[in-house]
Amino acid sequence: MAIMSAASTHPIRQSCGLLLGMALLLHVLPAAAGGFSVLDIGTRKTGMGAVVGRPDDLSAIYHNPAGLILSRGTNLYLNTGLAVPRSSFQLRPWPGSERYIGEPVDSTGYYPEAQPTSAYGVIPMVVASTDLGRDDLVLALGVYVPNATGGSFDASGVARYHLIDSYVIAGYLTGALAYRPHRMLTVAAAASLVHIRLAGQRKFFPVIEGMDLGPLFGGDSTLSISGRDWQGRGTLGLLFTPHPRLSIGATVLTRVDISLEGEIALRSGPDALSQFEFNGTHTTELIFPWVLQAGANIDVLTWLEMGIELRYFLYSQFEEQRTRIDGIDLLDELVAPKDYRDSIHASGGVRVTLPFFPRLELMLGVHYDRTPAPVTTVSLEQPAFNHFGLHSGLRCRLGRLRLGLTYAHFWYLERGTDNSLQQNPPTNFRARATNDIVTLVTELSFDPWRGSR
Secondary structure (H helix, E strand, O other), X not given: OOOEEOOOOOHHHHHHHHHHHHHHOOOOOOOOEOOOEOOOOOXXXXXXXXXXXXOOOXXXXXXXXXXXXXXXXXXXXXXXXXXXXXXXXXXXOOOOHHHOOOOOOOOOXXXXXEOOOEEEEEEEEEEEEEOOOOOOEEEEEEEEEEEEEEEEOOOOOOOOOOOOEEEEEEEEEEEEEEEEEEOOEEEEEEEEEEEEEEEEEEEOOOEEOOEEOHHHHOOOOEEEEEEEEEEEEEEEEEEEEEEOOEEEEEEEEOOEEEEEEEEEEEEOOOOXXXXXXXXXXXXXXXXXXXXXXXXXXXXEEOXXXXXXXXXXXXXXXXXXXEEEEEOOOOOOEEEEEXXXXXXXXXXXXXXXXXXXXXXXXXXXXXXXXXXOOOOOOOEOOEOOOOEXXXXXXXXXXXXXXXXXXXXXXXXXXXXXXXXXXXXXOOOOEEEEEEEEEEEEEEEEEXXXXXXXX
């Protein structure tokens, strides 16, 4: 088998490798924390920014399963989140681009600003839990999708040789158990079945090392790719309460080795000398890294709680992205360097309970997220922004019902690259983005075991 690097000059090889990366991390929706993870689930995380140290609702199954012990009785939980991203970028011209892209270049050397025609993200979660009438045990089962994003660009715009449309979905089915062996300590474990699915499409750029292959492929040929995989992931959680006003949480998420399998297709454009289609399959290896999380929450006053948390993603394990190809001549394997570094997500906030209306809680928080991607491997399809976020929310209990409403706004710091000549076409660019996330949470609690307590 031939092993080729991402810098190979084979046109199909370069284009397939670019599209694989593009479909995996959408630059139209840079909402992920630390790289591939989306954390904005639940009232506390989205509203306060600090949940690991005191996860007092069923989003604990995702953030820290030991916090399930705080949800007594039997509970049903529904999280509905919507992300509305806005992004823009400018591409630098590349060798041969003027033959197919007619837009003018500005005084700074970039094509006109481009924006997605559509971009979206949804964040659903459904969880049920019960304590079976015991004070030291809680069982929970949940289904949630922390990453379901997609977007598209004008099929005739300057981005058409980098991206037209794509989506990525990562869904979890999780079972968890929290056990309290001591009044100050709770331990927990969760097991998840994770499903990852993606698809993407763009135009194939037919100029390779100055050679115009437009008559063969056409300037409007289309390259598409899809992939999917099922994997397992484990979570261990701990909640320590040394004082009624202080709680400390910690979580470890195991590494997941992903092998996305799917189809690749290259279809000639209507302006090609002859019509043809190449079809093949691929297996792309990725990782979800080990994640270490810790947080602490303290009741400073009877009406004021403060919380902080830190999440550490061991992305330094992601040194390269490897893809095996079947069914396309002269194309066996892609090896794209990543050289990621470990990344962090730090956040904190406050929760206020109104003295005159104790059933109403107000929340406010902030976060900072550092990208794992170094400037040497960052690209338009994987821009991996550093970003800041402002969180706000409220939560109100009405009998057995508790409702939460949150709003978060993210600012992604401008980033770009001028040394991406190894790709075809090169993706030298500068980009910036924002994102707005609105979440509505509905919780229903009841206690069918009350008589047995």
